Structure formats: structure tokens, C-alpha cells
Amino acid sequence: MPQDNQDISIEVVRLAKRPQFLFVRSGRAERRKSLVVQARQRTGEAPGTHIGEGFTATKKVGNSVVRNRAKRRLREAARLLLPRFGKPGTDYVFIARDATADIGWTRLLDDMESALISLAAD
Template identity: 35%
Template sequence: MTKRSDFLAANKGLRVARAGFVLLVLPHAAPDAGDIRRFGITVTKKIGNAVVRNRMKRRFRALVREILPEHGLAGHDHVLIGREGGVERDFALLRKELLVALDRARAGKGDPPRGAKGGRGGGKPHHGRGKGPRPAPESPQT
């Protein structure tokens, strides 16, 4: 995958989080997708400098090329988003986590979408500041 719109669309799909990465899976928009398994990799600057990010992307590419042809979901886009601990993780452990994540995605068992942590139910955050409702003024006694 190379287009930004494909990555943004994948964000609406199934999300499976692991310690080293987050896997997003979304069916292709094209009805004739067939057996095609596309993939994309994203590693943000929060992870580290260019050397660290490129190393993580190389590791993810190697994982995807090894695992996706056999274990990927046919007719789906797969996006790996790097997480902070992903660079130091053992490659065999990353491979195992990706297989588990693909199995969960195949079963439709994704994690809750981002921002759905429960609580107040949306809207503006309340920080406890401000005056709030004022009490009614007391009437003078005569």
C-alpha cells in the first residue's frame, strides 16, 4: 500500500494491539480483490530517530513477507503500526505475536477502537476547573 487514503481507510477496520505493534485489517474496497493481500507499515517519529524507525520497518517487512502469504487474510489490507517496544523485541516473539494477531483478526476478535476506553461518553473533557452553577442568592430576612 502506498496511498495515504488506503492507510486512513484501514484505520476504520479491525484493530489488534500487541506489545510491539498494532495490526489493522480491512477488506479491500474493490469487489474483484480476490486473493490479494496488501500490506502497509507505519512507524512514527515517537518511536525514535530515522535509524531506529528504518530498522523497525525492515523487521516488519521481513515479518510480513514471511507470514502474510500463508497466514494473511485474503482480500484484505493489513497495516502494521510500530510501537515503542517493537525495536528491542525478539524477532521470533514478533513473529509469534503477528500470527496470534492474524488469528484474532480472522476470528473477528479485534480490540476496542481508539478512544473507546469508557468513562464519560464523549464530549468535551471535564477538568474540574471553572465555576459551575452558582448557588441562588439568599433573600434578605426582614
Template identity: 40%
Template structure:
């Protein structure tokens, strides 16, 4: 098992399927080559200061070490995105969550110009004219300032 290190690889996996958990998000993407399974770890700044982020990252790495590689699909890239709950969540519970995340069918989210929004839905514009009077006409508009 190799590590993901380049930003382009992380971005490619971010466009793939994802499974949510309280302590992390598992992103996955299949590859067309015959290379090994690759995994990356990321924790954003909103999860705390540098020591807290490093502790989250270390816990995620240890989870993957203890997980049997048979549960991962060959020729896939994975990214574990750490969440703040990874600091306080029980380690065995997180390990069970990770096992479940690898067996759960992943939900694919489209990333594009609409950022996953379904087109053709949402509020429709009201075709009726505005019933309020135009402020530029009327008695107040004809008065001159003093």
C-alpha cells in the first residue's frame, strides 16, 4: 500500500465516491492502472491547531495500519479526511467505522460547476409583476428638497 502525496491525486479522489462517519470522511476513486492501493490523509485547519491536526492524522494512519488490506478494493485510491471528533472518539469505534465505510456502498457526489446541485430544481421565478408602486413616481418623487 502506497501513500498519496500529490495534490492532483487528492483532487481526483475528491471527485469520487464518499462515505461519511463522525470521525472522518472516506473518499475513494477507482484507477485504470494496475498499481497498488494508495491512501492519503488530510485534516483541514478548521479542525484545530497544528498539534491537534497532527494527532488526528496519526490516529487515522494507525487505523489504516490495523485494518486488513483485503477490505480495500485493488486499483483504488483512498483519502481519509479527518474530522474534529477523531480526537475524542474511541479508537475501537473508529476502527469499526472504517471497516463499515469500506464495506458500505459509497455515495457518489458530482463536483462541477453546479457543485452537486441537480439542475432544473429550485425556486422558480415569479412571472407576475411587482405589486409595489415604483418609488420614482408618485407624490414623494415630485417634491423638491428644501
């Protein structure tokens, strides 16, 4: 049985190429303690076709083990929240911060949710 808006299926696709990340970088950004979320509306496409998601962590976050853990946490949080709070026709890039790998799970979810809501309210 579907819950509230989860019956609407929006496809979420992964951003993989550097030009896609650079496109999103010139859009809007919301910064939180545990992450940064960048978003930009796609152009030249029918609106509402899908949501794009990309993940990155710089070497300032830590060694490869810490960076990979941070990106895994961001991917899981985005899997849970992006279909509900993401705007169709928009690409999002989630950037890990120093606290991403170790911060509490509910705090990470709260930070991501508040950033997505702020980005959707334009």
C-alpha cells in the first residue's frame, strides 16, 4: 500500500561525468554542518522527467576509507529523501564535509531534508 506521495514514481539517475557536476555547481547551494547540497534546474528537456544525483568528497574529508563511508551515507540518505523532497527536472550534487562520516544518522537526514526543502522553495 503506497504512503502519501510515494505512489508517484520519479526516476532518480546518477550524474557521472564532470561536465554534469560543473553544470550543477553554477546553480544554487545550501550548506549545512554535515553536507553541502547544490542544485540546478535542467534546461532543454521536458520538465519533470527525472531527478539527477551526484556525490563527491574531497581529500580534505579524510582518507579513502572515510571518504567512501561519507559517500555511502550520503547515497543512502539521498535514496530515502530525494524522491520525496527533490524537484523533478533538477540535478543535485551532494558534497561530503568533515562531519559527514561520523555525525548521527538522524542529524544527517535532518540536514539533508532541510537543504532539499530550501532548494525546492524557489
